[in-house]
Amino acid sequence: MTISRPEPSRGAGAKSAIEVFARRHRLRPMELLPWVIAIGVYFVFPDYLALGAQVLATTLFGLSADLVLGYAGIVTLGHAAFYGMGAYTAGYLAAHGVGAPVVGLVAAAAVAGLAGLLSGLVILRTQGLTLLMLTLVVCVMLQEAANKLTSITGGTDGLQGMEVSPVLGYFRFDLYGNTAYWYALAVLFLGWVFARTLVYSSFGRSLTGIRENVTRMHAIGTPVFSRLLIVYTISAAMAGVAGALIAETTQLVALNVLSVDLSGTILVMIILGGVGRLYGAFVGVPLYMIAQDRFSTIDPVYWYFWIGLLLVLIVSFARGGVLGLIDALLRRLRGSR
Amino acid sequence: MSGDWALQTVGLCKSFGALDVASSIDFGLARGARHALIGPNGAGKTSFVNLVSGALEPSSGRIFIEGNDVTSSSQAQRVKRGLARTFQINQLFRGLTVLENVTLAVAERQGVAGDLLRPAGKRGAAIEEAYALLEQLGIADEALRPVRELAYGRQRLVEIAVALGLKPRVLLLDEPAAGVPSGETGTIIDVIERLPADIALLIIEHDMELVFRLARRITVLVQGAILVEGEPVEIAADPRVREVYLGERTHA
16 A cells, blocks of 8 residues: 655745755764864873763763663663673673773673663663662662672772773873873773764664653554663663773772762753763753852862752753753854844 | 455454453455444443454454454464554554655554664655655645644544554444544545545444445444444434433343
8 A cells, every 4th residue: 555645846936945954864063073172181181180081981870771761761770780780790790800891881781781681671660760770770779789798899998909091901090180181081982972873873863752752652563662672782882881891990899880879960960960961961961960060169068059059950940950051042043133 | 264254253252340341243344445333432342443443352242354363363473464444533643754654554543663773764655655654644734743733623634643643454343433523524524535445444423424325335333232224314213222222221
């Protein structure tokens, strides 16, 4: 059967509408800005490279959380489970003679991805608050397991004796964080290329469809569960890589990498930046971590209050986060012209 | 036998506790049919659509699409068998553009929606086909507007366009004119009238003008059971149907 085709004569509207759609995934100059800034920071703030590397690794973590929260609409309070598993995997390997950083990342991705797949098989069958509680439960259980398995994790003392080899056998990690910074930047860049490809793919668009209206997605024949499972697994693997990055660059893994607290914090960070925008993590994570660094110096006792105030202001006056605010301002400027 | 029907239900039952929303419904939708399902509020019309499309699981009974038993199939599998539906209350991707709403459905039907790598914008065939549907339904000028900015009547057309993107052989239209200002009902009727003749149509509707203009066969559903089925003239003349619609039915 066929649906009758329209007459061949088409207005200019057809061409432009289709072209707009077809061009959407092309790289815009603004998208290079984070990388220009990141490279600039290396030269302008050479004393902050250790913090910088942590910001970059956490941005990757935020990017992974945005894939599930912002694009697929899965509200999770347990994303640190995968971040932490990645950190422990890389840490454990480095403490047992496998110190090659890239091997650590790959192993972390595999372990965390597997954890995402297995937990996703169960929890993604639920929705709403049940789903939220289950993500939280997974995280709490893993943290408790890590607390008990002292022979592997070091328990509350943290993982001891990591020895991370030079990156690619050549770039030794230094005290100033030079190598850590470039290494984290390179990994984040690869993660971004991958996430961007995913988001603009047909798969990525169907995730947006699931977030916008899951009822309709079922009705157009989308295998919703398997789509969600795939993105959850990918996001878990990416979070695992971020955790491994932190472990390798700080040479430290403690129980807090598996905490619900961290799961919440990463959500706060991407909400600050703006969820479902790919760049929310690139804005929110640095903003949060720099604010934390500054506030805690200026006001060591009440610094968390200032972070809270910042968040209250953002969610009250800029629902789409900082990026949403910028969007709205740009639209107003264009409108008033 | 069941292969003669585009869609068939046999002894279809569904109850929520003591409430029977479908009690032993034997229903057949002929190939290329223009069939209306009418009945008073709460008769179980939308539940019937949900049962057939797989959004609800029946308590008992069987459902066939072109002779294939789909009773235990998922919604997605039924769509692959050629079934599509629209919703009484719009179920659209409100933040996405009109063109993208339809493209999502087309891409899903073409089997490319699970592709992780290739940009959706490079799926020229899917986008072109979606745009052609918008032209067919007269909403191409709104292609790039987010659905939520459209007037409700036009959103109803998007609702139909998304279903058509699946190239269905059986199409269930759940109150296509619901919520549409009376002046715009004509547009909806025109669109439905121009649908390809080989699609079997089941229209659930309250608007009697629409029903009698479009339907060549009518089934009346009351309290989850079929009261009567027949040609429009028979239904219009049937005293039982009048009773139901005029609210004179006594619970004896």
